[in-house]
Amino acid sequence: MCGIVGLVDTKAMRDVDGKLLHRMNESQFHRGPDEGGTHLEPGVGLGHRRLSIIDLSSGQQPLFNEDHSVVVVFNGEIYNFQALAEELTRLGHRFRTHSDTEVIVHAWEQWGERCVERFRGMFAFGLWDRNTSTFFMARDRLGIKPLYYAVLDDGMLIFGSELKTLLAHPRMRRELLPEAVEDYFAYGYVPEPKTIFRHALKLSPGHTLTIRRGMPIPQPREYWDVAFKPHAPMDEQEAATALRERVHEAVSSHMLAEVPLGAFLSGGVDSSAVVSAMASLSKEPVNTCSISFDDAKFDESRYAQEVAERYGTRHHVEQVATNDFALVDKLAALYDEPFADSSAIPTYRVCELARKRVTVALSGDGGDENLAGYRRYRWHMMEERLRSRLPLSARKPIFGLMGNLYPKADWAPRVLRAKSTFESLARDSVEAYFHTVSLLGDKLRRKLFSANFRRDLQGYEACQVLRDHAAKAQTDDALSMVQYLDMKTYLPGDILTKVDRASMAHALEVRVPLLDHELVEWISGLPSSLKLKGAEGKYIFKKSLEGDLPHDILYRDKMGFAVPIGQWFRGPLRDVLRRTLLGPTLASTGIFDMAFVAEMIEMHQSGRRDFTAPLWSLLMFESFLRQTLAGAGDPDEGWYRRVA
Structure with a gap:
């Protein structure tokens, strides 16, 4: 686990500023506090910060082939590197x-761009081949490791593990991308390949980019993509047995390390399954880490204790x-672009705890997307059955009218929120799922944005991402489709981004065996x-674990990493919220209807409506603007430029 950075002249062989490369590399010191290294040659500069995990004595980077004509900087782990070597x-x-890093340079020499197809692991790397004047960068299949560029x-390509490495370059323009702002307020993050900045991109999961100088x-x-290729028919028991064996094999492959290793243990199905597998594979007791909350409504530590x-x-x-809101401002500095998943707060804390004991931690992330664990999948499939009975041309006017007339009931259980259901039934499947996952719905975003900003979007809507x-x-399977959409958006854009930044802030490597691509x-x-069998998500996964985990672990309701944001806004953060959102930072952008922002604050704090999601999104956006962009950029251009 490391941080990488680089500058590559795509047009000529101009000298690279070594001091600038060093500054860019040091901006991500937290990702690799053990060692740092750089390489300079005409037109190329590569930098690396190292967190030593494998081959502690000789795995330094940048790393070369035998004649130093190929050099790589690499972040991640190649779990099958020994067989490849x-x-x-x-x-x-x-x-x-x-080291697994050296496998990359030789694999490039042997197989060229297709080398990535041979790697099993999590990775992001940049490689320079002097003989062919070729720069090659790649990101792992599921997007576990980040890569920005x-x-x-002037034709200089810059890249790094975090946006802050790019922002350390004085020529990096910081103009906001309107479509990315729209995406953020819909999803709570900026989906790949966009970033919040017009002139920066993420390399999408499962993608490579090959640049030949002068071309x-x-x-x-x-x-790579998820193929959903059906297996030969098997009965339920055969499937459960095969799944358990494959999970254990994936966990085993992820346990290779020369440093202390452990696991996150929340007491949920996924993390408990990983710990169960680790315990069966390890001669020594497994190190496990959990956090508890001082409010029983949010605390599931007793289940973690039971598994432990x-x-x-x-x-x-x-x-x-539960009033741990000291991190609110710090999160913006961690993520470099607006990020509205409030579970980043407890994730940061559990990473902080784990790093006191281990250098590598395995997590259960990915189980919900893989095995249909989210409750929203159940609701989507129920709505799909209703949608299938009437064509969209009939559903849209009938249920659209009912959705408009039915009162909104954010406070009610989902089953009683008929307005939301009616609105979903008036949409096609993709738009309905977008409606389900949106942090702020279409109508709310239209109210939030100023008239000028809505014009600047030129008709773009965030649903286009899905x-x-x-x-x-x-x-063509309805459930597989929404799982696929989450694997392409929510998983890399939210879940994996959250864990990467929270863990690397503490120089902790997190591995995700349930996202092993095989x-x-x-x-x-x-x-x-x-x-998904009836109302039971992860059905076959739970069946496969019945001999390993207690019934109350497998079949209890999912809790998640919740924090009481809405209560904070009515209590200890009441004045901070009002002062921050109605201050000069948001107003100066011209993006928002500030009268509506004030209205949301008033309605939320009076208890008449629950505007937790939009207010938290605005708070994180304001913090991003104030911390990441303060004093930056071309003063004649500003953060946000109107479309002409």
């Missing part, structure tokens, strides 16, 4: 280290106060009826 050695390549006006810069190439006792783990628990992915999905491919081929 043996294969490459038989093909005539000579290795100087025992921009091409500057036009092409579009990134996709090398069952497997005799070295369990560490620390209590977090439509574009849906058009590429290799499945496991993901296999699970995608299971029938949807084994993933």
Whole structure:
């Protein structure tokens, strides 16, 4: 686990500023406090910050091939590197280290751009081949590791593990992208490949980019996607047995390390399954970490304790106060662009706890997307059955009218929120799912944005992100489709981003065995009826674990990492919220209808409506503007420029 950075002249061989490269690299010191290194040659500068995990003595980067004509900087882990090294050695390549990084340079020499297809792991890397004047960068299949890049006006490409590395370059323009602002207030994050900035991009998961000096810069190439290829028929018991074996194999492959290793243990199904597998594979007790809350409504530590006792783990628990809002401002600095998932707060705390004990932690992230664990999948499938009975041309006017007439009831259980259901039934499947996952719905975003900003969007709507992915999905199955949409958006844009930044803030490597791509491919081929059976999500996963975990762990209601944001806004953060959102920062952008912002605050704090999501989104956006952009950019251009 590391941080990478670089500058590559795509047009000529101009000298690279070594001091600038050093500053860019040091901006991500937290990602790799053990060592740092840079490489400079005409037209190329590469930097690396290292958190030592494998081959502690000789895995320094940047790392070269035998004649120093190929050099790489790499963030992540290649779990099958030993088998690849043996294969490459038989093909005539000579290795100087025992690190997974060296496999990349030799794999590039042997297989070129297709080398990534041979890697099993989480990775983001940039590689320079002097012999062919080629720069190659790649990101792992599911987007576990981040990779940002921009091409500057002078043809210099800059890249790094976090946006802050790009922002350290004085020529990096910081103009906001209107479409990304719209996306943020719909999803709570900026989906790939956009960033909040007009002139910077994320390399999408499962993509590579090959640039040859002096040639036009092409579009990134996709090398992997979830295929949903059905397996040969198998009965329920066969599927459960095979799934358990494959989960154990994935966990085993992720346990390779030369430093202390442990696991997050929330007491939910996914983290408990990972700990169960680790315990069966380890000769020593597993190190597990949990946080508890001082409010029973948010605390599930007793379930984590039950699993820890069952497997005799070295369990560490620390209590977090439910009024732990000291991190609100710090989050903006961590994420570099607006990020509205409030569970980033407890995630930061559990990473902080884990780093006191271990350097590597395994997590259960990815289980919900893979195996249909979210409640919203159940609701979507119920609505799909209703949608299938009437064509859209009939549903839209009938249910659209009912949705407009029915009163809004945010306070009520989902089953009683008929307005939301009616609105979903008036939409097609993709738009309905967008309506389900949106942090702020279409009507609310239109009210929030100023008339000028709505014109600048030129008709763009955030639902287009899901439509574009849906058009590429290799499945017609309704459940598989929404799982696919989450794998392309919510998983990399929210879940994995949240964990990467929160963990790397503490120099902690987090591995996600349930997102091993071979496991993901296999699970995608299971029938949807084994993933969501009636109202039971993760059905076959839970069946596979019945011999390993107690019934109350497997079949209790999902809690999640919730924090009482809405209560904070009516209590300890009441005045802070009003002062911050109605202050000069948001008003100066011209993006928002400030009268409506004031109205939302008043209605929320009086208890008449629950505007927790939009107010938290605004708070994080304001903090991003104030901390990340304060004093930056071209004063004649500003943060946000109107479309002409």
